[in-house]
Amino acid sequence: MTEGPFTALTRRSAIAGATTALGLAAMSRDAYTQHSFDKNKLYVQLRGNLDGSDGLWSYSGAYWGKPQGEIARQLFRVDGYSLNTMVLREDGGVDQKMIECGFWQHPETGELADNWTNPMNGLACEPKHFKSSQTLSFDANGNWEAAESRRAAMRHFEGVIVEPIVNGPVIWSQERLITKAIRPEPDPGTDPLTYSGPVASGTSLATYKAEIADLDDAFIPTTLHYQSMGGWYPWMRMGQRAGVCSFELVGRKLPNTDEIPERTRAFLEERHPGFIDDPWG
Numbered sequence: 001m002t003e004g005p006f007t008a009l010t011r012r013s014a015i016a017g018a019t020t021a022l023g024l025a026a027m028s029r030d031a032y033t034q035h036s037f038d039k040n041k042l043y044v045q046l047r048g049n050l051d052g053s054d055g056l057w058s059y060s061g062a063y064w065g066k067p068q069g070e071i072a073r074q075l076f077r078v079d080g081y082s083l084n085t086m087v088l089r090e091d092g093g094v095d096q097k098m099i100e101c102g103f104w105q106h107p108e109t110g111e112l113a114d115n116w117t118n119p120m121n122g123l124a125c126e127p128k129h130f131k132s133s134q135t136l137s138f139d140a141n142g143n144w145e146a147a148e149s150r151r152a153a154m155r156h157f158e159g160v161i162v163e164p165i166v167n168g169p170v171i172w173s174q175e176r177l178i179t180k181a182i183r184p185e186p187d188p189g190t191d192p193l194t195y196s197g198p199v200a201s202g203t204s205l206a207t208y209k210a211e212i213a214d215l216d217d218a219f220i221p222t223t224l225h226y227q228s229m230g231g232w233y234p235w236m237r238m239g240q241r242a243g244v245c246s247f248e249l250v251g252r253k254l255p256n257t258d259e260i261p262e263r264t265r266a267f268l269e270e271r272h273p274g275f276i277d278d279p280w281g
Helices: 011-019 021-031 039-047 148-153 262-271
Strands: 055-067 073-088 094-105 130-138 154-161 165-167 170-182 199-211 223-230 243-254
Touching: 039 073, 039 094, 039 154, 039 170, 039 199, 055 223, 073 243, 073 262, 094 262, 130 154
Parallel strands: none
Antiparallel strands: 055 073, 055 243, 073 094, 094 130, 154 170, 165 170, 170 199, 199 223, 223 243
16 A cells, blocks of 8 residues: 555545556646746746745744654744845856744644744743844855855755746746754753753755746736654653654735734734834844
């Protein structure tokens, strides 16, 4: 028996599928034929804007936790807002500057999770709502250019802008970042449960979707699917217990700040006054 993410292939369906295998293979080749799209330019168009103006994003979803040997469970609802400025360089490379704010919420009530009992260990925790920024660069082939300061701390890094996938009138651009970094030893007296070990690894998978018919427009309506794999946050107090956490987010690019969802806007105005009007300040 072979199982995939969306289907479970039973013996009956396998027999039926075998009778149409040639037809399905032909359809698959046609659906995923690569067209002459510049993957770096497309990435800039979908994630940001070619004119250099900020790409505004709202996203919502869930955050999951899975200790080794146990089932995954949803730990939080997540809502966030991000901006990115994209530059398509003359040499074909891409420079990106991004900033975002996100908010942890109790999945049952939707209330901000300023205090939280970790269901994986029963301990009281204080989640840290996130405000973070990053800069990334990719070369003309879509490979991540890591700054020397980051290379020194990395045991492994790779990042790539993936070749576009076309299916009928729809096109997808993907960004994949995979890292393994050295984590410094904690200061003496630090709660040992906030230290998850000497190595931090992460996988970040972002997929941007748009209609091919919109690609000539200045603003391209784009949707996002984002998934990650990483370790425990220090405030989760999981120590060096084996396991993994994962974001599961969907979102859309906004034409202006008026379209920030009311819920996210309320969180931003309460916790980060002025951020909407002056995010880079």
